[in-house]
Each structure stands twice: as structure tokens, then as C-alpha cells.
Amino acid sequence: MLEHGGRLNKAAERWGIPRSEWLDLSTGINPIGWPVPDIPAELWQRLPEADDGLEEVIRQWTGAPLTADCVPVPGSQAAIMALPRLRKPCCVGIPVPGYREHGHSWRNAGHTVIPIGPEQTRCGASGCDDRWLDQLDVLVWINPNNPTGEIIPPSTLLRWHQRLQERGGWLVVDEAFMDATPVFSLCSHAGLPGLIVLRSVGKFFGLAGVRAGAVLADAAVADALKRTLGPWPLGGPARFVMAQALSDTAWQRQARTRLHHSAGRLRKVLQSAGHAVAGGSALFQTVPSDSPQSLADQLAAQGVLVRAFEHPGMLRFGLAANEGQWRRLEMALAGKTCD
Incomplete structure (x- = not known):
């Protein structure tokens, strides 16, 4: 099992600081999440209904065309683990640095994982040399990247997809952090053969605990994924919460404005x-x-949890939720105790 953000119980035990006294900035999850309403009691008592309209809500949320299949999944992590099982062992490109579960899952399924760094994807004065794609059968891309935040424009991703698809290859795009910057999404192109887009409600909506997401793909991939996941992969309460959150466009607009403001503030604080x-x-x-x-560790000793990456060396800071938390972060970075 790979290390991830969160793990607050472990931090509380290691540092001897009660869980309630931590400022957890380690996960990159919206600290002001979508307000979950009361869940109808019958959803706890019945099996989920696949024809409850959730797939159409996902289509409207993402802007996916009718040619795309929208598959609800129990978090994009479930798709990350399932997709490698849909292909025979092949060569798979994975961005480095990036969310390590992608490479971990493809490698565990018997595929050859090839790290893809900025030196391969960068275009020079004479144009873009995409020949590096010819060694791959599948390219996984994270957009925006986690943890660097780099965004690759849709035009570039579509060019990569076309080159891969000429040989029956796949382009898998993880858009877990895309909701705040939807103009860069590939969802409007979903349904093209070999283009697979992963979306999540955990990050932007602040609903990581519900474990809900979606895969947008062509019918062949979607059908194979559904067979692999089996019946009822997403529970009724999760389907209800997901549908309600995705339909709340007013909250989404407000959240985008607030998040961009908070991101700017975090940059200035750092x-x-x-x-x-x-x-x-x-x-x-x-x-x-x-x-x-x-x-x-210096920040953790003051009850502030962030995510450390050793290769390359970097720290990822999530957003504070209120003025008290912003002040506490500023004091911790200065090495002072906040009274």
C-alpha cells in the first residue's frame, strides 16, 4: 500500500497531539465541502437502482456527448485499479512526478510501466516531437497533475490520443482536480475510441468520504469496466449524494471563485x-x-499536517478553511506557537 495524505490518526499517535487539534492540509481536498442534505431512509434499505438518472447527471456535469458512456464508480481510485485489468500486458506511460497509484496498479497487473518526464513532452522551437508515444500502448495522464498542478492543454492531449489510437492504444486522463478549471477538460470529447476520462467528487466537492466518481469512455471500454466492477459498485446513498452535488451548479460556481481566491492567498502565505x-x-x-x-516534521510538531514527496523533493499544502486556520498556518511556517 502506498502512502497518501490524510492518515490523521497515525500523525496524532506519532506526535502525541490529539486528532481534534490538528490542521490537516495534506490531502488537497476542498475544506469547505458541498453541504450534504438528509439522505432518504429507503436508500439505506434498498439495493441501488442503475436507472436512477445518475448517468445523465454525470453527462450534464461533465459536458460529455451522447456518444460517451458514463460509468459511476466508487471513487476514481476504483477505476485506477480496474482499468489495467482490461488489457493484456503492454507498455504504459505514466507521468513522473504524479499520483503513484496509476503506475502501482498497472505494474501490479503485469504491464511494463515507462516513466514519462517533462523532457519528453516539452515542445521546442522547431515544434513538438511526439515519437516518444510510439513506444507506448497506453498513456496515463493526470490533468491537472498531482502534485505539480501542471495542466496540459486539450489540443495536446487530443493529438497524443490520435497518435495512440492509430495503433489501438488508449489515453487515460485523470481529471480528479479538474472541476475548478473545466475549460481544460477533455470530457466534451469523451466517447472517442480509446479515450478514457476519470472524474471524482472527492476533491472539488470536498466529499472524499463518500467514495464516488465517474469514468467517461467509449461503449467497449465502459462495458468491460462494468463487468469488472460487478453489480452495485456504488451504493444508493452515495449515488444520491453524488447526483445532488453534481446538479448544484450555483454552489459549484461559488466554490470555483472561492477556491481560486484561496489558492492565491496560499501562494502569498508560502x-x-x-x-x-x-x-x-x-x-x-x-x-x-x-x-x-x-x-x-517541523510543521507536524506544531500540529500542521502537509504532504511530503521525496522524489522530487517537494511539499504539498492544501487550503485552510477559515481565518483561524490561515493564521495558524502562518504562525507554523514562522516557527511560532499560535496562542
């Missing part, structure tokens, strides 16, 4: 504390560090 900001998204900011774990 820079004021002497840290260069290497990248980020509307939900997190990343700073480079020669000793990321040491800095993470």
Missing part, C-alpha cells in the same frame, strides 16, 4: 514565509525542498 512555489492548482500549492520530510 512566499511570505520564504518558500518558492513550484506549482499548484486551485486546491493545493507545492513548494520545492531539499529536505521535505524534515520540513513536514
